[in-house]
Amino acid sequence: MSDFAKLIIGEREFELPIHQGTEGHRAIDISKLLAQTGHITLDDGYGNTGATESQITYVDGENGVLRYRGYAIEDLAQRCDFTETAYLLIYGELPTAEQLEEFRASIRTHTLLHEGMKQIFAGFPPDAHPMAILSSVVGALAIYSGDTIDARDPEQQQLAIYRMMAKMPTIAAFSYKQSIGQPFIYPENRLTYCQNFLQMMFAVPSERYEMDPDFVDALNLLLILHADHGQNCSTSAVRMVGSSTVNLFSSISAGICALWGALHGGANEACINMLDMIRADGGNLGKYIDRAKDPNDEFRLMGFGHRVYKNYDPRATIIKEVCHKLLAKQKKPDPIFQLAQELEEVALNDSYFVDRRLYPNVDFYSGIIYRAMGIPENMFTVLFALGRLPGWIAHWREMHLAPTMRIHRPRQLYTGSPKREFVPLIKR
Ligand code: ACO
Numbered sequence: 001m002s003d004f005a006k007l008i009i010g011e012r013e014f015e016l017p018i019h020q021g022t023e024g025h026r027a028i029d030i031s032k033l034l035a036q037t038g039h040i041t042l043d044d045g046y047g048n049t050g051a052t053e054s055q056i057t058y059v060d061g062e063n064g065v066l067r068y069r070g071y072a073i074e075d076l077a078q079r080c081d082f083t084e085t086a087y088l089l090i091y092g093e094l095p096t097a098e099q100l101e102e103f104r105a106s107i108r109t110h111t112l113l114h115e116g117m118k119q120i121f122a123g124f125p126p127d128a129h130p131m132a133i134l135s136s137v138v139g140a141l142a143i144y145s146g147d148t149i150d151a152r153d154p155e156q157q158q159l160a161i162y163r164m165m166a167k168m169p170t171i172a173a174f175s176y177k178q179s180i181g182q183p184f185i186y187p188e189n190r191l192t193y194c195q196n197f198l199q200m201m202f203a204v205p206s207e208r209y210e211m212d213p214d215f216v217d218a219l220n221l222l223l224i225l226h227a228d229h230g231q232n233c234s235t236s237a238v239r240m241v242g243s244s245t246v247n248l249f250s251s252i253s254a255g256i257c258a259l260w261g262a263l264h265g266g267a268n269e270a271c272i273n274m275l276d277m278i279r280a281d282g283g284n285l286g287k288y289i290d291r292a293k294d295p296n297d298e299f300r301l302m303g304f305g306h307r308v309y310k311n312y313d314p315r316a317t318i319i320k321e322v323c324h325k326l327l328a329k330q331k332k333p334d335p336i337f338q339l340a341q342e343l344e345e346v347a348l349n350d351s352y353f354v355d356r357r358l359y360p361n362v363d364f365y366s367g368i369i370y371r372a373m374g375i376p377e378n379m380f381t382v383l384f385a386l387g388r389l390p391g392w393i394a395h396w397r398e399m400h401l402a403p404t405m406r407i408h409r410p411r412q413l414y415t416g417s418p419k420r421e422f423v424p425l426i427k428r
Pocket of ligand 1: 262263264265267292293299300301302303304305306307308356358361362363
């Protein structure tokens with residue numbers, strides 16, 4: 001196969017190099033296109049644009065395959081814990097026992113927040129969405145970790161990574177405690193990453209907190225499943241912002257904002273709200289399927305469809321299994337889980353969804369587990385952010401290590417008014 005693509009513009013012919021990925025995918029290199037031809041490419045929503053080469057995560061949307069650094073998501077979900085997966089994503093290899101312990105210890109050292117940061121939480125109104133709190137307080141880490149904001153200094157970069165990994169669960173849990181008016185529960189470093197988070201979320205000083213080990217396992221698994229997904233909206237935001245060489249905390253804060261939207265990480269909250277609404281409306285699935293299909297209705301089936309997956313999202317498969325396991329512990333069947341399964345069944349047999357290849361994505365069933373764990377709806381996307389953190393860090397670091405790193409600056413095709421004469425205010 002040729003290593004060049006030929007592009008013909010008018011009378012002229014240009015050769016564009018083709019790059020080959022590890023799994024046989026091919027990409028036409030258009031980086032010199034403007035200089036050589038005077039043309040740019042146009043790709044609204046970047047559906048066909050490779051923004052970078054990356055060695056972190058492989059997604060095969062046609063076949064429903066997801067791998068971190070070459071390892072199948074199914075293996076990692078079964079055999080790793082979240083910090084081990086984070087190490088793999090960030091540094092590229094599964095850690096040895098010694099490396100893993102060192103990584104865990106380095107994170108543990110930084111779990112506390114500066115006491116002054118509690119004033120920031122106190123300033124938020126009680127109904128503030130925890131995602132808004134999370135992005136603000138993570139942004140504020142750039143102030144409270146001022147000695148690690150030089151993104152080009154490898155030592156500061158490393159320390160910023162430990163701090164970011166360590167403080168995110170604390171900030172996430174504090175934002176919840178603030179919203180319900182309970183005292184902050186400080187991190188306890190004898191606990192694991194997931195145990196610590198659950199304890200900070202649910203413990204109160206006046207009572208002993210009994211942690212359900214199945215919840216710890218479920219959280220660990222969900223965080224692993226969310227840990228990275230290539231150049232998605234929030235990761236692209238982290239890379240875009242980070243490409244200006246701004247510090248890690250500011251870059252991650254931007255990623256959290258991007259994740260909040262209902263078309264991205266906010267879909268888990270939107271999905272459970274949708275299921276509640278359908279149930280409250282009598283469980284009339286046909287009505288909502290019809291609404292989702294109606295081009296004049298804004299309603300979409302939340303937790304369905306994906307830009308990359310045109311097959312069952314492998315993460316949804318694993319999450320659905322965990323739903324079965326976790327909910328089996330409950331005395332009564334969960335009506336929302338039942339409804340979700342029925343909705344899936346109806347949609348997967350409907351030609352609208354079949355033709356468009358719309359399947360459940362990672363967000364379709366995750367909210368059901370979070371709810372079973374007692375996590376309130378407005379914290380669902382915060383949990384997603386907690387899981388996606390190592391992926392964001394890995395991409396930010398990979399970008400900084402790349403010798404080709406330059407500021408991200410897409411072009412545009414201007415379609416506005418041609419040059420016109422200025423009209424003074426009095427004449428308009
Ligand atoms: N319900 C109904 N119709 C849908 C849905 C849905 N959930 N998703 C896509 N479609 C339809 C579109 O209307 C479009 O139909 P058309 O060809 O007749 O115009 C077609 O399927 C293609 O959809 P696009 O919006 O072009 O697909 P895109 O790749 O731009 O969007 C997205 C992907 C945003 C995930 C979309 O499927 C969606 O809105 N899903 C619901 C929200 C959701 O679950 N988001 C979470 C994604 S996973 C994540 O970010 C972690």
